[in-house]
Amino acid sequence: MKTKHQFCWFTALGLLAVVNLGAQNEEASPLENSSWQLIEMRTSAGAVQRPENPEDYLIRFRLNGRTQITADCNEAGATWSHEGGILRVTELVTTRKLCVAPSLFNFYIMHLQNTVQAELQDQRLTLSTENRRAELIFEPYVFSPSF
Numbered sequence: 080m081k082t083k084h085q086f087c088w089f090t091a092l093g094l095l096a097v098v099n100l101g102a103q104n105e106e107a108s109p110l111e112n113s114s115w116q117l118i119e120m121r122t123s124a125g126a127v128q129r130p131e132n133p134e135d136y137l138i139r140f141r142l143n144g145r146t147q148i149t150a151d152c153n154e155a156g157a158t159w160s161h162e163g164g165i166l167r168v169t170e171l172v173t174t175r176k177l178c179v180a181p182s183l184f185n186f187y188i189m190h191l192q193n194t195v196q197a198e199l200q201d202q203r204l205t206l207s208t209e210n211r212r213a214e215l216i217f218e219p220y221v222f223s224p225s226f
Contacts, residue, residue: 116221128183136151144158149181150187157191166197166206194215204216
């Protein structure tokens with residue numbers, strides 16, 4: 080009986096060690112726990128759009144593959160995964176308020192849903208759709224309260 084209990088304990092400890100080593104080998108994405116504000120959208124056709132207020136277009140990459148998105152007068156949430164240069168934004172759910180014109184809401188959300196690539200360079204984050212048909216260019220966002 081004692082040998083059976085010892086075997087169970089060693090098996091449980093071994094499983095915990097394997098799980099812990101696997102978790103340590105996973106590298107966190109550099110996007111994890113970061114917040115970005117949109118400064119420009121570009122299309123392959125040459126169109127360039129800039130938000131009047133970049134703080135109205137935010138993306139916050141949270142832990143556990145969750146993201147929080149501000150899109151003008153709307154809020155959204157999604158899941159995200161990032162490995163190498165590949166970024167996927169999936170399961171996007173958004174409110175559908177009618178924002179005051181001019182609003183980039185529709186284009187912003189559409190391009191986020193179609194994002195396939197992320198490039199982080201010189202404090203700029205560029206999210207690209209397939210074949211770079213559209214690029215969303217962000218800079219770091221730091222919340223500064225106004226009193």
